[in-house]
Amino acid sequence: MFIHCELIILSLALALDGRVHSARIIGGHEAVPHSRPYMAIVMGKGGKIHCGGFLLNKNFVMTAAHCQDKSYEVLLGVHNIQKINDAQRVSVEQAFPHEGFNKSTYENDIMLLKVRKTALQGITIAIFVIYHFGFSTCYCKCFIYAIFFSLIFYCFLFFIPLSGLKLSSEANFTQNVKPIALAERKGDCLPKSCLITGWGRTSANDRYMSDVLREVNVTLIKDERCESENLYCSTGNKGTGQGDSGGPLVCEDGKAYGVVSHTYQAKDGQLFYSYAKIPDHKSWIYLTIKNA
Numbered sequence: 001m002f003i004h005c006e007l008i009i010l011s012l013a014l015a016l017d018g019r020v021h022s023a024r025i026i027g028g029h030e031a032v033p034h035s036r037p038y039m040a041i042v043m044g045k046g047g048k049i050h051c052g053g054f055l056l057n058k059n060f061v062m063t064a065a066h067c068q069d070k071s072y073e074v075l076l077g078v079h080n081i082q083k084i085n086d087a088q089r090v091s092v093e094q095a096f097p098h099e100g101f102n103k104s105t106y107e108n109d110i111m112l113l114k115v116r117k118t119a120l121q122g123i124t125i126a127i128f129v130i131y132h133f134g135f136s137t138c139y140c141k142c143f144i145y146a147i148f149f150s151l152i153f154y155c156f157l158f159f160i161p162l163s164g165l166k167l168s169s170e171a172n173f174t175q176n177v178k179p180i181a182l183a184e185r186k187g188d189c190l191p192k193s194c195l196i197t198g199w200g201r202t203s204a205n206d207r208y209m210s211d212v213l214r215e216v217n218v219t220l221i222k223d224e225r226c227e228s229e230n231l232y233c234s235t236g237n238k239g240t241g242q243g244d245s246g247g248p249l250v251c252e253d254g255k256a257y258g259v260v261s262h263t264y265q266a267k268d269g270q271l272f273y274s275y276a277k278i279p280d281h282k283s284w285i286y287l288t289i290k291n292a
């Protein structure tokens with residue numbers, strides 16, 4: 001279980017000021033297949049596996065802002081990444097990284113992905129309309145006009161599969177694909193019995209991510225820096241690794257409290273795993289979904 005692969009580079013660059021992105025995995029075990037039906041794999045441009053994420057509703061997936069890429073594809077209902085035939089594959093219409101995300105401090109490391117409803121339906125309908133309009137109004141007079149649009153239409157249909165474009169749609173809820181609720185703000189108490197899940201690396205020497213979804217329980221700690229940066233933090237010998245970024249921190253009532261963000265090494269060498277605090281971002285999340 002590990003954070004975003006590209007962060008290895010960042011860890012070297014950023015190690016000097018004390019902020020590192022750990023490359024050790026830490027405890028954890030394989031999750032019961034499909035017991036975390038909200039889990040998503042967020043792939044960047046080119047299908048390279050990228051980050052974790054979680055499903056909020058039929059149209060939105062939440063992940064970390066540092067998982068930003070030029071385009072995305074999301075897989076739902078996956079347990080083993082070698083066996084994704086039954087997975088739901090959705091493409092992303094628009095990404096909403098938090099406007100306050102700071103690449104050097106990782107503040108506001110939260111992003112919403114809006115699922116593309118029907119990628120090419122609009123264009124298909126438009127061409128259909130023009131095609132039939134061409135036929136009915138011009139009938140014989142503009143026979144060439146009609147043939148022209150027929151040709152365009154059939155070329156279009158022919159090239160959809162060749163171009164790799166797929167008509168994708170919003171997520172369907174099934175036994176293996178379900179949304180997770182977000183936690184509300186609740187006093188100063190830290191949530192208890194929290195769990196993180198992901199396909200991230202399980203050791204520093206691993207070149208690849210874990211094939212199967214893994215999970216580990218973590219205990220949140222009180223820490224001034226974490227509190228001031230709207231983070232939940234955990235420490236100890238269990239935590240997230242490269243590839244786990246963007247996954248959820250799920251606590252006591254089964255709701256999502258945080259987004260796996262980064263690890264941080266204090267001056268005394270203690271390693272902190274940090275999670276963007278969802279209750280602190282509730283109004284941003286609500287407004288972004290409402291205005292999307």
Ligand SMILES: *[C@@H]1O[C@H](CO)[C@@H](O)[C@H](O)[C@H]1NC(C)=O
Binds near residue numbers: 087089090169170171
């Ligand atoms: C959801 O179900 C519809 C109808 O069966 C299907 O066309 C669509 O592709 C499904 N969506 C995904 C993401 O698999």
Ligand SMILES: *[C@@H]1O[C@H](CO)[C@@H](O)[C@H](O)[C@H]1NC(C)=O
Binds near residue numbers: 102103104105
């Ligand atoms: C990010 O945070 C650093 C340190 O607080 C600050 O100097 C910098 O201006 C911030 N960058 C942005 C884009 O806000």
Ligand SMILES: *[C@@H]1O[C@H](CO)[C@@H](O)[C@H](O)[C@H]1NC(C)=O
Binds near residue numbers: 193194254
């Ligand atoms: C781990 O966390 C999950 C989610 O909150 C909880 O249901 C489970 O009881 C925890 N397990 C342990 C051993 O604490």
